[in-house]
Structures are given as C-alpha cells and as structure tokens.
Amino acid sequence: MSNTSSDALLARMMQFHPKIIDLTLDRVWRLLAALDHPERRLSPVIHIAGTNGKGSVQAMIRAGLEGSGARVHAYTSPHLARFHERIRLAGTLISEEALSAALDECLAANGSDAITYFEITTCAALLAFARTPSDYTLLEVGLGGRLDATNVVDNPALTLITPISLDHQQYLGNTLPEIAGEKAGILKRGVPCIVGPQDDAALEVIEARAARLGAPLLVCGQHWHLTSEAGRLIYQDETGLLDLPMPNLPGPHQVQNAGMALAGLRALARDAGAEAAVTRAEWPARMxxxxxxxxxxxxxxxxxxxxxxxxxxxxxxxxxxxxxxxxxxxxxxxxxxxxxxxxxxxxxxxxxxxxxxxxxxxxxxxxxxxxxxxxxxxxxxxxxxxxxxxxxxxxxxxxxxxxxxxxxxxxxxxxxxxxxxxx
Missing domain, CATH: 3.90.190.20 (Mur ligase, C-terminal domain)
Structure with missing residues (x-):
C-alpha cells in the first residue's frame, strides 16, 4: 500500500477512460475477478434504482435498519463535498486510510486497462464493504440499472425502483418505456422488488420483466398504500397498518419516498425501525x-x-x-x-x-x-x-x-x- 492520498488516487482514476460515462459491465467484471470477487462476499444487498428519490429512499431505509439495531453499509453517488460521502461502512463514513487502501488496491489490480471513474470507484466500495462486517449493504444505482456498475450482485435480498421519469436520455433512451427497461435491469429471479408510484407505461415494462424472472412485485397503490391524515403518516399493506409521524425530510414527495422505505423494511421483516426511518433520515441538498x-x-x-x-x-x-x-x-x-x-x-x-x-x-x-x-x-x-x-x-x-x-x-x-x- 502506498501513502498517496485518496484525492491523488481519484485524480489518477479520471485518466483511465476517455468517456465519463460508458455503460457496460465487462470492465467491472474483469476488475472484480482480479480482486477475488468482493461482490460475492457482501452482507444481504438492497439495490435501489429509479430516476427520482433514490437517495432519500436509501437514507430512510438506512435510518430504519439502524434504528432496529442493524449495522449497515451504504453506497451512493455523486458526492457533494467529499468523495468519502459515497461510502458508509457499518454506519460511519469511510476513513481516509480505508478509502486510500481500497483505491490503491483497485489501481494495482486494474493496471493500465481502460475503466471509467465510476466503475473503478464502485469496485473500491465493494472491496471495502466485503472486508467490514455488517448486516445489510445498500447500493444506489449510479445511472440506469441494467449496465450500471452496481448491478453485479446475483442474489440481492431486495430491489427497489423509485418513480421513473425522463432524464439522461442520451444514455438510457428517449421514452419512458426505454428508460424503465434500463431501470428494471436490476430485477433478479425470485427476488422481491418494491415499486414506487409509476406512469402506466413504465409500470408495464417493470411488470413484464418481473413476470419473466418470477420476481415478486410490491407495487404502490396495489400491494401497499400510503396517506397522510391529521398530520400523521398512515402506511398499510396486508401485514397491517403503521401510524407514524410525518417524514422529517421536507416536501410532499418525501411522503411517497417514505412509503417505499416502509415497504422495504416490511419486506425485510425490519419494520421495528419504521419510526426511525421517517424521523431520523438525513439527506443533504434536498431543501x-x-x-x-x-x-x-x-x-x-x-x-x-x-x-x-x-x-x-x-x-x-x-x-x-x-x-x-x-x-x-x-x-x-x-x-x-x-x-x-x-x-x-x-x-x-x-x-x-x-x-x-x-x-x-x-x-x-x-x-x-x-x-x-x-x-x-x-x-x-x-x-x-x-x-x-x-x-x-x-x-x-x-x-x-x-x-x-x-x-x-x-x-x-x-x-x-x-x-x-x-x-
């Protein structure tokens, strides 16, 4: 291991590929194999895709899991002030020493081969996660889903798809069905998926892929319902009703994000953390x-x-x-x-x-x-x-x-x- 700072290592990683975004999993699989497949040694993975709300939903699920006593890894992007924000190890932002070590090892394993910044830094996150004990690993998709560098776990515990809208059309397609097809690429055979409020055209694509894979869907408005009444948040599914405080994150859209988080906690049998999910979540730069x-x-x-x-x-x-x-x-x-x-x-x-x-x-x-x-x-x-x-x-x-x-x-x-x- 070198004594080079994470900032210097990250700067070197920017030089490995002429394109900032180039969606494929080939380079990721190559590097993960060279690292002895850390993606196979993770705690149960919760994988989150969608256009809007991914970060807020992840923050609420993390708050809920931690509120129920679990140790949680979390990966998100982009960072705001420091790269370290992207990687949270068992509840704590990754240290400079641990980040530099993971980046240095990935650089050595990659050699001079082409790889994007997001791909190699995602591999570094997976390496750090695999070496630190936890109960769950939360992975937020960077872009799309099907070919995103986070989409390397064969059997996650749960997937979630937040509301899909038009964004990143130059990479994902110009229509909602095309974009939904990319987001639905995180679905895995037999693995349940929480689906947030969707346009009908997007939902049809998600349902069709889920049917092909035998992936059970838990869809907003069908399998779980959310309302706000008298200043309280009311969540209901076939398991029963939850009467909770309104989300501490501001904005009416955080109500539907809270619904996804609560549905996820229910699916994981961790709804003891439901109140923590809506009252303790922190997510900067959202109002x-x-x-x-x-x-x-x-x-x-x-x-x-x-x-x-x-x-x-x-x-x-x-x-x-x-x-x-x-x-x-x-x-x-x-x-x-x-x-x-x-x-x-x-x-x-x-x-x-x-x-x-x-x-x-x-x-x-x-x-x-x-x-x-x-x-x-x-x-x-x-x-x-x-x-x-x-x-x-x-x-x-x-x-x-x-x-x-x-x-x-x-x-x-x-x-x-x-x-x-x-x-």
Missing amino acids: QRLHQGPLVEAHSGGAIWLDGGHNPAAGHAIAATLAQMNIGRLWLICGMLNTKDVAGFMRPLQDVAQHLYAVSIPGEAATLSAQETAQAARTAGIDASEATDVLSALKQIAAQDPSAHVLICGSLYLAGNILRENG
Whole structure:
C-alpha cells in the first residue's frame, strides 16, 4: 500500500477512460475477478434504482435498519463535498486510510486497462464493504440499472425502483418505456422488488420483466398504500397498518419516498425501525436550510435553502414543497448542466419564483453559462438576470430585498460547491 492520498488516487482514476460515462459491465467484471470477487462476499444487498428519490429512499431505509439495531453499509453517488460521502461502512463514513487502501488496491489490480471513474470507484466500495462486517449493504444505482456498475450482485435480498421519469436520455433512451427497461435491469429471479408510484407505461415494462424472472412485485397503490391524515403518516399493506409521524425530510414527495422505505423494511421483516426511518433520515441538498458560512453572513435577513434537483420531476417536487411551506414567492439562484432539460426543470417554478439569478457551476466542463441559464429561465416564464457567482447573486438580492427568502438550485454539482464553502 502506498501513502498517496485518496484525492491523488481519484485524480489518477479520471485518466483511465476517455468517456465519463460508458455503460457496460465487462470492465467491472474483469476488475472484480482480479480482486477475488468482493461482490460475492457482501452482507444481504438492497439495490435501489429509479430516476427520482433514490437517495432519500436509501437514507430512510438506512435510518430504519439502524434504528432496529442493524449495522449497515451504504453506497451512493455523486458526492457533494467529499468523495468519502459515497461510502458508509457499518454506519460511519469511510476513513481516509480505508478509502486510500481500497483505491490503491483497485489501481494495482486494474493496471493500465481502460475503466471509467465510476466503475473503478464502485469496485473500491465493494472491496471495502466485503472486508467490514455488517448486516445489510445498500447500493444506489449510479445511472440506469441494467449496465450500471452496481448491478453485479446475483442474489440481492431486495430491489427497489423509485418513480421513473425522463432524464439522461442520451444514455438510457428517449421514452419512458426505454428508460424503465434500463431501470428494471436490476430485477433478479425470485427476488422481491418494491415499486414506487409509476406512469402506466413504465409500470408495464417493470411488470413484464418481473413476470419473466418470477420476481415478486410490491407495487404502490396495489400491494401497499400510503396517506397522510391529521398530520400523521398512515402506511398499510396486508401485514397491517403503521401510524407514524410525518417524514422529517421536507416536501410532499418525501411522503411517497417514505412509503417505499416502509415497504422495504416490511419486506425485510425490519419494520421495528419504521419510526426511525421517517424521523431520523438525513439527506443533504434536498431543501436543506443553510445556517452558517459566507452566504448566510451575506444575507442574514431571510432564509437560504439548497436543493440539488435538476430534472422536470424535481422541479415539480420543489414547487410543491415551497407551496407546502407557504412562504410566498422567493428568489432563485440557479446553475445547471448542459445535459439537462433546463426549461423542463424551470417551468414548474414560475409560480413560486420572484426572480432568478443565473450562474455557471465552478469547475464543471458541462455547465451552462449564466447567459444560457438566464435565457432558459425567461423562456420558462421566469424573470432572470446573470451573476458572476452565487455570493454575488446573493448580495444583489439582499440589496433589493433584505428579508428575501432564497433557494439555490439546479444541480448537485452546484450544491456540492455550496456545501464545501458553507459546511
């Protein structure tokens, strides 16, 4: 083992493949074989795919499992402030020593062969998981499902598919059925799958694949039901009813995410952790209020929230959350990638936005320019201006309205930049 830092090792890994995304499992299988197949030595795996809500559902399931006394590994992507956030070993973020060791071993086993950054870092996560005792391993799909680097476990304990919508069309297909086919690629023969609320076209694809594999489905609205009544969360399936507090994660969309988590815990016979699932989950950059740092100091008169949602479904979820918060119109600071449906994300926000300041995302080659983002906002019916950066935008907002409420939004990469500077 070398004494090289994880940052330096990760930087080397960026050079192994000319494409950031290149979906295939061949390179992953090769490296896993060279590492003596750590994917075969994991604790029972819970595999989560979908377009929206994967991270929140995983966070709730983890909180529930830990609340019931289990030790839980968790893998998620992308990270926000530090790579270490992607890998949680038995409840604790991976240490610098353990991360560097796993990365170093993967680099040595891979040699000079082509492999993407996500593939080799996923193998490093699996290696770390295999060497640390736990009761469960949570794996969140990076992109799609069928050819995602996490899709290497033959017999998981459970799979989950969160709501599917249009996103990453350049990799997954241009229609809901095509995208659903990729997400449903995580289904395994005989393994139960929790299915969140779906468009009929997506659900048909999932049901057809499940029928071919003999994978039992537990579908929202068919096998389990969720309502909110008098400020309480009511979950019901054939096992019985759960009467719980509302989710601590903000937004009406977190109610359906909680339903998936509760259905998952029931399927695992771990519903002793049901209340912990909805009250103890933590998931940053999802309508997260900032309480410290330079941005808060620059605008102390009003609240500042941060959200990393970036597709049309996320735009609707943010708008619904803001409406539920009943704070009236607020100011937006927005930066987005050029691979996203920018107008589709912004249209749902036109009724809650006072004005939008557009920024580029620092350090991201695929960022839209502030000018392009501002023009997209105007096309979506939102008054917009350009700013050199988030702090500059915030100062301009504060000068016009000292008590303004502000939402910084549009990208997880922008959210990560904000959290690094205001963590």
